[in-house]
Amino acid sequence: MKIFKKVSPFFYLLLFYIGLNIIIRAILLFHPITQASFAGIDLFYIFILGFLSDIFVFILISSFLWLYLIFISNSKYYKPYGYLIFGLLILLLLHVSLGNTILNEYGSVLPKIATAFLSIKTILFGLLLFLPKYRNQIRFWLFSFVIFFYVVLILQNSISEYFFWNEFGVRYNFIAVNYLVYTNEVIGNIMESYPVIPLFSALFALAGLVTYFIVKRSKNYIENIPSFGQKMKISAVYLLLVGFSLLAIPALSAKENSQNMFANELQSNGLFKFYTAFMKSELDYFKFYKTVPNQEAFTQLKQQITAISGTTTLREIKNEAVENHKNVVLITIESYSAEFMRMYGNEKNNTPFLDSLATKSLVFTNLYAVGNRTVRGLEAVTLCFPPTPGESVVKREDNKNKFSTGSVFKQKGYVVKFMYGGDSFFDNMGDFFTGNGYEIVDKKAFKPNEITFSNIWGVCDEDMYIKAIKEMNKEATTNKPFFNHIMTVSNHRPFTYPNGKIDIPADAKSRDGGVKYTDYAMKKFFDLAKKQPWFANTVFVILADHCASSAGKTELPADKYRIPAMIYSPGFVEPKKYTNLMSQMDVMPTLFGLLNFDYQSKFFGQDVLKPDYKPRALIATYQDLGLIKDNILTIISPKQTVKQFQLTLKPNQKVAPDFQIFFDQIPLTKQRTDLVNETISYYQTASDMLKKKNYQKIN
Known part of the structure; x- marks a missing residue:
């Protein structure tokens, strides 16, 4: 039970992610665009192997949560370390905002993003350093924000997967990667095509509710911060799971080999599909574009x-x-x-x-x-x-x-x-x-x-x-x-x-x-x-x-x-x-x-x-x-x-x-x-x- 309390933020977010993915798979399975019948083995692969894929993918995407949690401590605010760290943050902020760094050389918005990030980091560290009486409250709200951020991303991904399936009948592919390249056009299309304000209002309301329950059950992590030794044990286990996940995810992906293409898509994890689409950089012409018999296409080309x-x-x-x-x-x-x-x-x-x-x-x-x-x-x-x-x-x-x-x-x-x-x-x-x-x-x-x-x-x-x-x-x-x-x-x-x-x-x-x-x-x-x-x-x-x-x-x-x-x-x-x-x-x-x-x-x-x-x-x-x-x-x-x-x-x-x-x-x-x-x-x-x-x- 003591160990469970030390990993409770991971556990409750994992439950939320897995549960939401099961619901999404069921919704997509019965979606009108999913025009196929499924054998028992297909359903086994969709829900059981899909369930395993989701666990391993979550282990990887929770890496930022792990980094945030292991760096929570009180000792870094003790003299003289707290003042040294704060001074270094100020110097780094001044260097990025006023100096000529590699970010300035690239131009665009990168210097502004870096300056904003370092400003927030410096201000928060300063508050935690100079207001020790309010440190627990500040840390609680920071912890709540991180959990809320993860919940929003998980919900946003599920909604996006639904709309992507609704349009293309597949999980993420290179079109989704392409959406990141043409952000202005895509945002404009979304604004014109969907009720964005009600949709996001509902999303944030639901995210707030879910965050409330997760924080309520996992805030013991910040109330009783694990010792350095405990963090090392948690990190060792986490890194082992990361290594295993890196092997397991491609192996499970290789099992997406049904003759039923909808079954393969439903079995897969959307985030991993996005990653593979980004790495492979391909979009199957024959699956998404208007075609003619191949010989006819070459005969037509011969005219040119x-x-x-x-x-x-x-x-x-x-x-x-x-x-x-x-x-x-x-x-x-x-x-x-x-x-x-x-x-x-x-x-x-x-x-x-x-x-x-x-x-x-x-x-x-x-x-x-x-x-x-x-x-x-x-x-x-x-x-x-x-x-x-x-x-x-x-x-x-x-x-x-x-x-x-x-x-x-x-x-x-x-x-x-x-x-x-x-x-x-x-x-x-x-x-x-x-x-x-x-x-x-x-x-x-x-x-x-x-x-x-x-x-x-x-x-x-x-x-x-x-x-x-x-x-x-x-x-x-x-x-x-x-x-x-x-x-x-x-x-x-x-x-x-x-x-x-x-x-x-x-x-x-x-x-x-x-x-x-x-x-x-x-x-x-x-x-x-x-x-x-x-x-x-x-x-x-x-x-x-x-x-x-x-x-x-x-x-x-x-x-x-x-x-x-x-x-x-x-x-x-x-x-x-x-x-x-x-x-x-x-x-x-x-x-x-x-x-x-x-x-x-x-x-x-x-x-x-x-x-x-x-x-x-x-x-x-x-x-x-x-x-x-x-x-x-x-x-x-x-x-x-x-x-x-x-x-x-x-x-x-x-x-x-x-x-x-x-x-x-x-x-x-x-x-x-x-x-x-x-x-x-x-x-x-x-x-x-x-x-x-x-x-x-x-x-």
């Missing part, structure tokens, strides 16, 4: 990519002229919208160098990024592949040995590298590129004297470009052609860069400054490159990874996907404008065409300069998948939803016709089924090839 056959995109690419093994430098610019450049109507003159370079290049005036994250842009130019539901292939487990631009270059005898001023561990870039045969040059490869400026994202673009020049000079001595893919970092929040380079102060931390410095650094790169012996034999491909912003009035605002792109090679690539609609994934196949490469291709991207190319562009978020064609945007979404919009140009008299960006998106009154089928064909076949591992490199 005429050389393919069967259920694959494999085909022979042949050119009449002799192959030209020029060096290639691909620069993907961080967060660079088309509207930043003068040729697209910008009047700030922040991109004088790129505007000038465009007049000497093959410019793709009507090109759309496939997504709104860096990993989507990297996927598009590396794999030349549509954006499948969920996260980019770059961040998935199955991301290695894919058919890629790097593999094509390697077949042609090129040295292949990915260069990035930050840590390539970020966004799984290092794992992806090394797993696809690229050598990596990132911040770890820089010597201290090679770094003149860096921020949270890495070294400034100037430093990266100087390092790239050094690498290319070494590569040029090997008598092998090189392909170097450079990813920039400076045009990213917090928009910090070396002072004295441009006329916008670095401490302004403005988007305009980031754009202008990016342009400045690129000019410095080309000034240096032109002095190198390999420059005349090199082709430069320059494009953005994605736009600066993706928010708009519709699921896929077309103007938020329009990016600049150009190919520059004096004396080799003729300066001109290519005005047909095209996708980011078409850029590298078009380059291969300019180089007259003969190769076997699996790319969904196409050489847009070939006569059989049919203009179209693919744009997507994590779950909304779009196709632009014939001035119509078709969007397919989970729950087999289809929407179509007429894109009507909003003319800007100050901008040339080829560089108009903005459109009104007006819902179609009559569906274009041919475009719906074409949209499905791209995304279904891409998902099928990934699922069946048919997009691996060709040996």
Whole structure:
């Protein structure tokens, strides 16, 4: 009984969590959307194995409660320890709120969050230190708040699971993860779709009632605080349970193997499903999106990519002229919208160098990024592949040995590298590129004297470009052609860069400054490159990874996907404008065409300069998948939803016709089924090839 009192906060919260999960399982079992019959073994798995899963998941999610409880003590307020701790908290608070920490460098709201947290922590510690007469009362209310917080989260999760099931008929998946990415849109949708105020009023009232009963039965923990030895024993047992839970949860998850998919979903624990969805970063196209028979999808795709056959995109690419093994430098610019450049109507003159370079290049005036994250842009130019539901292939487990631009270059005898001023561990870039045969040059490869400026994202673009020049000079001595893919970092929040380079102060931390410095650094790169012996034999491909912003009035605002792109090679690539609609994934196949490469291709991207190319562009978020064609945007979404919009140009008299960006998106009154089928064909076949591992490199 004495031991029970020491763990009573855990026990009563566990009872509440388990009981609520049993109720939720029963509700979901009889929900109208659960259209299935269940055998006895299914019910056993749902309620018994589900019960065990819930226990082990609770053990893990109670870790914060454990940390809070073991640090409750009176001894830390005794002299001199209490004053030392309080002084350290004040110093830390001052450092974070007034100093220039790594949080300030990142920008956004992180410094404010850290300051708020440390302020609360310091104030509470001060109250407990300087008001010993009220210490028990303060501790009681703090304890009550922690229990209330846990109860609210448990209730909120149960309500969320119900509404998620009500909409999708499954536990949490990558759509739920996606909701965390698009918080503003999701909150807006919830506010419009549900009676939020009554719902949350009831939730907090119920949480208050439950908290009252739990605190009443477990407050003995703070009235008779366990000794240090008792806390160590509790911690030892708890950590053993955590270790066992880490083994048991995946083992129980492996038992979700019924032919009845509803049974598997009901058996599972929603929080663990959320975790696995976050880690796997995938969303099953065939489960959530409108489909057609697979052969029909590939037949439809063949109308767009005429050389393919069967259920694959494999085909022979042949050119009449002799192959030209020029060096290639691909620069993907961080967060660079088309509207930043003068040729697209910008009047700030922040991109004088790129505007000038465009007049000497093959410019793709009507090109759309496939997504709104860096990993989507990297996927598009590396794999030349549509954006499948969920996260980019770059961040998935199955991301290695894919058919890629790097593999094509390697077949042609090129040295292949990915260069990035930050840590390539970020966004799984290092794992992806090394797993696809690229050598990596990132911040770890820089010597201290090679770094003149860096921020949270890495070294400034100037430093990266100087390092790239050094690498290319070494590569040029090997008598092998090189392909170097450079990813920039400076045009990213917090928009910090070396002072004295441009006329916008670095401490302004403005988007305009980031754009202008990016342009400045690129000019410095080309000034240096032109002095190198390999420059005349090199082709430069320059494009953005994605736009600066993706928010708009519709699921896929077309103007938020329009990016600049150009190919520059004096004396080799003729300066001109290519005005047909095209996708980011078409850029590298078009380059291969300019180089007259003969190769076997699996790319969904196409050489847009070939006569059989049919203009179209693919744009997507994590779950909304779009196709632009014939001035119509078709969007397919989970729950087999289809929407179509007429894109009507909003003319800007100050901008040339080829560089108009903005459109009104007006819902179609009559569906274009041919475009719906074409949209499905791209995304279904891409998902099928990934699922069946048919997009691996060709040996």
